[in-house]
Amino acid sequence: MYEFVTGPLAIFAFVVFFVGVIWRAIWYIRGLNWQMDRVAYGQNVVYGLKGAIRSIVRWLIPFGTHGWRFYPGFTILVFTFHVCLLVTPVFLLGHNLLLEERWGFRLPSLPEAVADVMTLAVMVAAVFILLRRIALPEVRILTKTYDIVLILIAVAPFLTGFIAYHQLGDYKFWLIAHILCGEIMLVAIPLTKLSHFILFFLSRAQLGMDFGTKRGGMKSSGLPW
């Protein structure tokens, strides 16, 4: 079982992930239409790029925009969740040892205690994000089962990994569960709305270009996001 989930299944998951993400990006860019979107892509490229980059970078900085500043608590949750979620698996010692064993290369690793705290942070942030969903009427009305399922998909690899690492149960079982959950998440990224992994950048770039060229960017110093 272990061989299978770390072998063929892992390769399958990674292929779906990479191909899917690239396909999403190509699909997005090909579907842009200057006349229907009413944005002159390819014209005033410098303004367009400037607008796109500003639009992305500002939103990647915690408290970098009016929106983030307006909801400080949620902003902390969102950044904690996303940063820890993206950084921990890539720089985890265990993952890198495996990587070296299988592919002969590795990335730098986080100290184990730090990775542990970050894993906990993902889970704690997720709990608060879920609570917020239920507690606030303006978020509750938007919430679908799908939203909850996606959070669970995203958190599951962390929960199972945490249990396995600390040997809180049957190590073998939790390790395989962890690997499976990780693979489910990888596959889910291009196939579900977790595709915002890539579409966040494209969507932000598009609106940034819109504001950067047509909607004022050429007559002002740029939209103050």
Next chain:
Amino acid sequence: MPEGILCNKKPVDTVDQLQALLADKSGKQYYEEMKQLDVNGDALWATLQKTLKSRLRTWLEICAHCGMCADSCFFYLANGRDPEQVPSYKIQSTLGELVRRKGQVDNAFMHYVMDTAWSKCTCCNRCAMYCPFGIDMGVMFGYVRGLCFSQGFVPWELKIGSGMHRIYRAQMDVTTEDWVETCGWMCEEYEEDWPGLEFPVDKPNADIIYTVNAREVKHYPEDLAEAAILFHLAGENWTVPSEGWEETSLAMFAGDWEGCKKQVESVYAAMDRLKPKRMVVTECGHAYRATVIEGPFWAGLKSGRTPVESFHYVEWVAEALRTGKLKIDPSKRIKEPVTYQDSCNYIRNAGLRSCAREIMSYIAEDFREMAPCGEHNFCCGGGGGLNGIGRYREARNVGLKVKRDQILATGAKLVVSPCHNCWDAIRDMEEIYHIGIRWSFLKPLLLKMVVVPEHLRPEE
């Protein structure tokens, strides 16, 4: 009765159709017929498949349902934080549903979509600034309006408005003769006070071609005269076109893209015909948005720019003050506290915030910003055509509360509002809420304080 006599899927293209609609007071029969109107689900689905491309589809799909757009929408705030006014909810329950049901929806659903698209969103685009994914509900509801229009589900006034543009190339039944006559009449009326005043129509190769809002022609001709006088004082070489003078677009508010195209093409044709150096648009926000910002795309101009460079009135005023073409008498500047209504259409969506500030620095001694202001300003409450729709009067009036409180908080009693729609909304606000404010376009204010050069003064 699937297709009504007044309410149907056909746009208004003849004077007879228009007259019949106008004769139906407040659209009574029109809305009755709408209750029976069939929905062509297949056509809707075909349109969705053809036009709902990656940008809109992605917005619908990746919306995180996080609610960060909630507080950005003045309707949400004005309606006691009603969750049904959260921008994401509004779009998911309309366009989102339409897509999920592949266009197979019924009459009642289309009524809901129409009511939402026009009475719960003014397409002010403020929420786009607050969504982490940059999801712009203003753009999306503009799109939804187009779908509604194609199915005949459009508020009565806007069906009429779009018809006006299709027939008269103006938002009101103002003909070329009416327009040219009004120009002449205004010139005669004022030339005694302003010797040498001109109202040049169709003058080729002028520096400025000036275009207006049909309301000015029909209801506020002094506005035209004021524009002429200010150009005269500034020594501009300007003209107006006899055809293609109307900048506004109720067709845009209606979602009638074909009508939009016809309207802006008439203006662009005037530019091509008269070859001016640049165009200046009167003090109207949506007019500028329609003809200068969005229009090139309707007309298929790949550059995304109008045939000659175009400027909003505030840009011209700021420039005239900066270069000294217009000089303000310092003793006549506005002394009382005064605030400025940032129009979504030319501030948030066209980047002219600093022009407005520059003007205020010349004309006001105690300028007070609203909070928030500039690009982040709230819609006045009457945008997107909402001001003019009887069916949604109540919803509009509730929406005005946010702007009312913003104005009150500045302590100013005078609101400068170089946008027809905002101006109307603020006027109605005073009528409804009696907060003791006054409001004004820039032209009359400028005329009161501008220095008149010696040689342009009337002989004593």
